[in-house]
Structure formats: C-alpha cells, structure tokens
Amino acid sequence: MFDKRKAKELVLGSLIADSYCLGSHWIYDEKELKNLPTNWEELNNACSLWHKGKKAGEFTHYGDQLYFLYQYIIENDNFDLEQYIHFWKEKMEKYDGYIDGATKTTLENLNANKAIPCGSSSTDISVIGRIAPLLLISKTKNQFFQNVEKFVRATHNSSIVVEGAKFFAKVLVDVLDNIEMMEAIKERKDEFSTTIQKYVNEGLYSIEDETFDAIRKFGPACGIDEAFGGVIHLLGKYTNFKEALIKNAQAGGDNSARAMIVAMFFIARYGLKVIPKNLTKIKVQIDIS
Template identity: 55%
Template sequence: MFDHKKATELVLTSLVADTYSLGPHWIYDAKELDALDIDWQQLNDAKAKWHEGKHAGDFTHYGDQTLWLYEFLQDKNHFDVGEYIAFWQIKMATYKGYIDGAMKGTLENIQAGITPTGSSSTDTSIVGRIAPLLLVSDSRQGFLENVVLFVSSTHNADEIIAPATFFADLLVEVLSGKDVVQAISQLKPQYNTNIQRYVEQGIRSSSDDTIDAIREFGPACGIEGGFPSIIHLLTKYDKLEDMLIANAKAGGDTSGRAMIAAIIFMAPSTRTINDIPSAWLRLNTTLL
C-alpha cells in the first residue's frame, strides 16, 4: 500500500530530525539554552551530559533505536514483534549510548518473562520511530496494528498507545493526500477525550510563539506535553527548517517532538528530501 521510496524518505526524515535535535536535547534551563554554543543552521555536538561523546551527525538513543528497527526490517515483509524484541535485546547488550527508563524497564520485563515486554513509559519519543513500519505494512489497518505492537514492545501504557495510534492514523491520512490541519480536525472526534483536549490545545496555540507554547505545555518527555506541542508545530509552520529550529530552541525533549512532527510534515507527495537543508543530511550512518 505504501510507496517504498516515500517510506524510506520518511525514515531518513525522522533520523534528520533526531540528529538535528541532538545539540540542545534534554537541556531545559532557558538561560542555558540561550547561552549554548550552537549554530542553529547546522548539526551540532550534544551539549547535555546524558549524550556526552555524541557529535554532530550522531543520533540520540531515539534515532539509534529507529535505525535498529530499520535494520531489522530490511529482509522482512512483515513485522514480528517477538523477533524484533530479540534483535533489540542483542543490540542493547553492547549499546554505549544513554539508556533511559523505558529501555531499562523493558529489559527488566524481558528478564522476568513479561509480555508485552514494554515498560510503563509514556514518553513521546517512541511515536517518532514508527516510519520504518511503513515498509512492511500492506494496508492502513496493518500499519496501525504494527504500530501498536511496536510501541507496546517498549512502551506498554494506554496513555501512549492511543496517541501513537492517532499519529499513525494522521500519517496515513496525510500520505493519502489529506491536508495536515484538515486531517487533524477530522480525526480528533474518533479518539478519547484526552487526545481531543491535546489537539484543541495545540490548535489554539498555533498563533503563539513556539518557545512559549512548548514551555507552557511542558517540554519534558511525557506525551501530555509532547502531544499538544506536536500539534502546535504541525499547525503553525509551512517550512520544515523553521519548524525544527523553533522546536529545538524550546529545549527539553527536542527530538521526541521533532521526529513525529517531521515525518507527518514531510508526508505530502509535494514534499521531498529537497525540502531538508543539505547541511542536515550529513548523518553518521551508511545504512540508508
């Protein structure tokens, strides 16, 4: 159902969004953000201690795990969550990057024989890693089912699974030709009251300053702040570069917001890799 070339471009888009967001990722203090030694037009070394040793073109642990999923699916025509989590566990055994709460909790559940294996994390970041699943999904319903299986393998909480399904639904709508803002409004009534509230908050903020809006919603990792922030980004901007720069300057979980906003933003057929600044395509990977 999904065009392979476009799907691959969206995987690349998610990785670009992650590596661009690396510089200010997990820096929250406004004064510290303002004083960062960062060129906002370029990729930058990580400035936060959690990503010490990560350089311009590297990924946060979100991008690293997106690459793992992409790599896992290369010789597959469907998504087997059991095989994937075994592959993920092998990768984790030698991983040198930051290991967050979701990763730790998932490893503990695997050791305890708990299924689904996912932690109770409600971090936004997992949603931004779904693009590779387009490559092995033959229908809208198949994609949504794969998203739920994938999300619950590391983030098994209703509070994140429902939002992940919404954004997956939105991605499919935009890929099929729907306008982003129109699709958001049409999908909203089909989801629970929390999601409806997040959508309304994001839309209402579309004329607000992005830094102010994201800090008002909450710039941390949780979906309760991330969801309306993503809606804000999608309803405010018509240029990818402007959207990702403004998002990065807001600090906090910059990548968690950026990855999902970017793949939805780039889903229309009229948007291509040429819309990504060439300076941002210098990724430290040869996988794509």
C-alpha cells in the first residue's frame, strides 16, 4: 500500500504545476513568449486563445482531467475502468474548457458503443502527468502499473504512450522508495524499447544545454516523441523546483504536460516544501490529511 498522504501531495503538485503553466500554455512563437504579459513568479491568466477567459489559479484541460480522476477515486475508493470512463464521459460532455483531440475521439468511440478501452490513438504525453491519483487505490506496485496502463488506454490507446507511462510509473515508484531519481531513470530505461531508451538518452545528453534551446530542439509540442526528452532534461538539470517550473514555462508549447510529470518527481523526492507558497492559490485544494 502506498502512503496516501504522499500520493495526495503528488496530485496537488501536478495541479499546481498545471495552473502555473496556464499563462503561457500553448504559446509557441518565440517572440510572443518573450513578450507575454506574465509575471513568471506568479500564477497568471491564460494568454492563449485555447484557454481564453481562464484566470490565474485555474487549470488547463489537463489539470481539470487530473482532478476528475482524483474526484472519482476519492468518491469510489477504487479504479473500475468502465465505471470511471462513464464518470469521465459525463464530466467531459459538460466541460466548458478545451476539448483536445484525444478527448474528442474517445467520446466519439464511447458514443458509438465501442468496447472499452476505446481511447484514441493519440501520442500526446499529457495523460502521463495524471497518474498520481492511482497510487491512492493501488495496493501493490504491480497493481499500480496495471492501473496506469488501464487509465492511459482509456483515452490514449497508443502503444508508445502506454510504454512511456509504464517507464515513468516505475521510476516514480523507485523515487518513492528513496532511490536516487537519475539512478532510477538510467537503470529503468534498459527494461524498455530502443525508442524509450533513445528518448531517455537524448534527454540526458541535453542536460548541459540551455532549457529553452533543448526543449525547442526536441520540439515543444505535446507528442511523446518531442516531450519525453524535454521531461528528462528538466529532471536531470534542476534540483530547484521553482527554477525548473519557470524555465519550462518560458519554453512554451505544451509546457503543462512536461511540468505535471516533472512535478510528480520533485514532490516524490522532496515533498511540498519545494513549492513556493504564492503558487498554491489554485481553484481547488486537496485534503492532504
């Protein structure tokens, strides 16, 4: 059984990371990024058209979907895939935020009565940043890994995203077991495909590079082939969570997807003390008790 308080801390950390990125999320133009009307020390209103009207402390659609999973688990104390996906469907059909491609396709498949899991074939990495609530109802490491796969396939039924999620899930468990993070990353990669090994190695090789340059080189978009290396870069380069958040956000693109994964690892290693108090003023709170 995983420590429930720690699991809730991971959820809260990922939500805060998403909220912090709201201001610059999905801004790709380099000139625009450098001239955004944002205060990088604070939570900011959304600048992107995709999140028009969202205010500081709110979430992107990623953070909202993370919170929906957390709500489901708190209310049901289990993770039954069919029950969860109908809960998720009801939430998303009423949702007034951005509906991304993975969500749209999954809803279409559900409405066509396709067998569950009937997730999209999206290779978007963002779903990996939402796995922390599954620690709350997983009694063993293997059950956690199984729940992660079920959860990912529910909306992102892509083999490379499932494999990437398993990689990060295994490293996360190692860090929770007090194994040094970079040691765990380097050792775990050899259990996975040459594609995952390539992503990890490229991220590790980039650690000495400036973050803006490294992320723009990998590609700042949401696809796992671009974002995975950026996540490894951030985990390897920084020991200061605030600095990692700022540098990642300033690189733009799908910075929230990267930040939510990074946040899980920093909180797993160092706890909530790494989060500046002024960034905790988000629209919902997690009862850590």
